[in-house]
Amino acid sequence: MLIAVPAETDPGKGRVAATPETVKKFIGLGAKVVVQSGAGLASGILDAEIVGASNGAHSLALSCRWRSGPQHQFRTTHAAR
DSSP: OEEEEOOOOOTTOOOOSOOHHHHHHHHHTTOEEEEETTTTGGGTOOHHHHHHHTTTOTTEEEEEEEEOSSSOEEEEEEEOO
16 A cells, blocks of 8 residues: 655645654555655654654655646655665
């Protein structure tokens, strides 16, 4: 299963769909997780914290480009190792 976590687009909201702890749980359950770079900044969560939650798993990637549409597309810029 692939779980994608985009950044919040509403400028008045400071939320993120997955915290580092949630990402860790998703990976532990066997999911692959893609997080839009900067997705947690409004909530005070840095990309490094999300990458750290992966514990070196190859199941997490950060994406710097996100495009909405019929098929969400992303370009991976960092894969946790």
